[in-house]
Amino acid sequence: MSPFGTSLRTEVGGVDLDTPVIVASGVWPMDPALWPEGSLDGVGAVCSKGLTLKPRDGNPGCRIVETYSGVLNSIGLQNSGVDHFVAQELSAFSFAGRPIIVNIAFETLDDLVETVEVLKGSALKISALELNVSCPNVTRGGMTWGIHPESLESAVTAARRAWNGILWVKLSPQAPSVGEFAELSQGCGAEAVVVGNTWLGMAIDNERERPFFENVFAGLSGPAVFPLALRAVWEAAGAVEIPVIGCGGISRPQDALSMILAGASAVEVGTALFVDSRLPASICRELERHLREKGLSSVGDLVGRARR
Amino acid sequence: MSPFGTSLRTEVGGVDLDTPVIVASGVWPMDPALWPEGSLDGVGAVCSKGLTLKPRDGNPGCRIVETYSGVLNSIGLQNSGVDHFVAQELSAFSFAGRPIIVNIAFETLDDLVETVEVLKGSALKISALELNVSCPNVTRGGMTWGIHPESLESAVTAARRAWNGILWVKLSPQAPSVGEFAELSQGCGAEAVVVGNTWLGMAIDNERERPFFENVFAGLSGPAVFPLALRAVWEAAGAVEIPVIGCGGISRPQDALSMILAGASAVEVGTALFVDSRLPASICRELERHLREKGLSSVGDLVGRARR
């Protein structure tokens, strides 16, 4: 049971959440036994690591570099493949007792459909599918799906046909217009959009005079990107009727509140968990405090309030 | 005289520089009498505040908000207009004894051409014109010029026709493809591209439940954006033959070196001067140190070395 009041309950894109705070994909163990003390408090749902049809070792070489108030990562979708996920990882994962959002990535539409088919065979509940069209760290597939309108359309349509459960689309902030891409996802039948993923950046090792990452580019996340993500959320929320889930740089409780005031129905937290495993609980307290202060009764009342 | 050796001398896009470190537009006084002790050391050139045809009061309300390792600004091109600049400000500005890069912004192509005409009438030397097609803080003109290929083309072409001196184009990182826009600028006759300006972000005042800035969006700069700017520079440098001038988030001497290794021929520093007025000198020392370490004789040898 959530230690937080019913005022934080909300339904977002077809998923019932005790709190609007979701653990973002790829940053936290799927096995709750590995979670630090107290870190499950306030968590409304958990996203899986990005899954692919086949197991992947991920990228060679350096995978993480710290930047000013941020991190660049180039994990490259290391995962054990969807079969292993359904057969092994999902049951431990379910122990968290929170709705599970399965994040999937793909190189081809056939991959995508096949991956969905495997997930359909799962006996354990999958609350939503999060279609990752925005991973900047793979040379084939990944972000390229999310920065061209036609490819986004084909991917969301294919996922929509293959999956009769809830479908979320995790958009790329590299898209030329986040609002337009959110609308497109809505048009293709997504129940919610997640805005967004990491931002394309890079780092250079001056001594060796070459890029730190084998793939040259990597994805920037963490506090640094918060103002950019907030703007992207504002744009998306102005463009669609379906819920927008805000993601990017949320690092303090106030940031989550800002995202919600900007129009997000829920938030995902990622990198900040590296430095504060109790952030979800702190966010919940901040939301409750703000509701009380403004005399409001439900977190839903806060969504988009800064747009009035 | 520069206290730095000849190894830092370079010619960038038609401008001879004692050092490759340029003070970016809009962050530093044009009157050198206001510069803190030691802050002219190592400066190779100085950009003017963004000028417009007519004087502008800039944006009302809050103009700057700090973010994690960054600042959002919404100055809105406050300036006294190009006539006043030529008549009054330019002479004090020239006292810095450094090449002067005049940054101009415009709402219409007619504005642009008229502004250039006024500048042509200046008796004092203008080393280059920096065409700002990337200011996110004005509702008309500004960034909109820099995010559509056709409008960028028309602006650069108009500036090129009107101005027979050196022309630099300061690109927007909001452009869908920085490389393509750099190429376009080259095709229209620019001598160099500056990559780039601030990144579109926003901030919300949670207590008042509304955006901090009257214009909602504002421009993000400072350390936070460095990895993004570095990537943009890498992309641009891979796309054009003309020099790329790197700008965005350079905060420590190493960052400037990284930019140059990524392909920048020179760098502009902005926000970091708010916290360290001696950064240009430190950058020069770092470049000299690196040249010695690698047994190279000129900063030109470093340009793009991480791309090999």
Next chain:
Amino acid sequence: MDSGMGKPGSPADRKGSLVFSRKVGENCRHIAVELSEATAPSAPGQFFLVREWGVFDPLLGRPLASTVSGNCRLEFLFQVTGRGTSRLASLTPGAALELRGPCGNGFPAPVGEKLLLVAGTLGIAPFLGAVSALGEKVDVTAVLGVPGRGWEPFTEWCEDKIPGIRLNSDDGSLGRRGDPVEDSLTLVGPGRELWGCGPEAMLRELGRAYEKGCEKVLVSLERRMGCGIGGCLSCSITTPSGMKRVCVDGPVFDWREVFGEPLRN
């Protein structure tokens, strides 16, 4: 362009080390900083951008008026209001700081012999240096306003530094009940100069001193700042005579320069 205010010493960036950091009540701190190298001497009302050394979060220096400035030593009094000041308040002796200053135009030496200082809470900071600097030469009266109970450590600290300071509090729990403007208006008159520092609404009210025959009212303004030296235009204000930068055209302005001609009845 030249506001005619106290001539600025040229600002410089200096590294400093925290000498002490003392709590003055719940929310305020009195700190001393030892500089690696001297800055220009600062006049009352001039300020420094103060930040932790070497980290970029929080990024910007916070403008603080130096309450005491010696050769290589500066003291500040500040309130914890947000992220930057709470960070500064958490530092322990020996911590490395970066300071830019002295910035802006301070209060010019008073023309008359009678000076009235009006401060809202932390607005007292720039006056602490003034009182000792002016010493015997000028007859100085200081008026301070605070919200009320809870501010005792702060008011006691101020009373210690400025003996005879007149206290006012909203609820009458400390000193007189009332606001410092009303109190100061009972004291002004021809031949008395008035300096104010505090919330903008309070400063505006000080314009009423002109009605009482006061000829010179100077106020110190606050704005969020970027560069602190007149380059970024973050701190611009609209005045009857055009746009002004609080950091270099101020922070000390003639009241009329900011608020226009006072209404006289």
Next chain:
Amino acid sequence: MDSGMGKPGSPADRKGSLVFSRKVGENCRHIAVELSEATAPSAPGQFFLVREWGVFDPLLGRPLASTVSGNCRLEFLFQVTGRGTSRLASLTPGAALELRGPCGNGFPAPVGEKLLLVAGTLGIAPFLGAVSALGEKVDVTAVLGVPGRGWEPFTEWCEDKIPGIRLNSDDGSLGRRGDPVEDSLTLVGPGRELWGCGPEAMLRELGRAYEKGCEKVLVSLERRMGCGIGGCLSCSITTPSGMKRVCVDGPVFDWREVFGEPLRN
């Protein structure tokens, strides 16, 4: 999946306060931290992600092996190699820290009675706790390698903590001339267990101990880390038995798990 290494205490995030920070030569620091609340006891080889509290630049905690861990007190020994550690080194007593740990699998209690510890410079850190924890029960010999002159304060500090530690330096200026691997190979043999911590090239060389009949070689690896708890896959390594995470599957691994079967001649 289970590497069979020393069972981890469950990690938690704790706030701590710096008790002391002592220089150990030019570039190293010995610090003690007082926690607000106890963590699980940590085994030698387990580590904490250590960062300054409340600021996001530098952002990530730096993995440091706890050299001493009591109920609410932890000690660390670290070298200043970059931005995060130089920041940590600049903090003064009272500074607020955040710590996540104990993370990972430490060294399991040795099976035999003779243990050989081989460290390259700061690789000694995880062994400091081990030596006192194992006490009389096990016959421990420690071998340390350093570059040479300049490292005296560090080696003296280590000699003080681990009496009888065998010194090696590249140039022979401190202790034996040579590297710690060669030195340790003169000591290993059947019945002796070997633990190594230091540069990866050194750890790989330790595989030669198998040739000498040594049956158990454990090594502690380093990788850049994000979460420290197995979630982000930043610290993955490719091993003969698939991808492993240094933070939770290690940092202590059986040599063969990492490097495969040793070559025997």
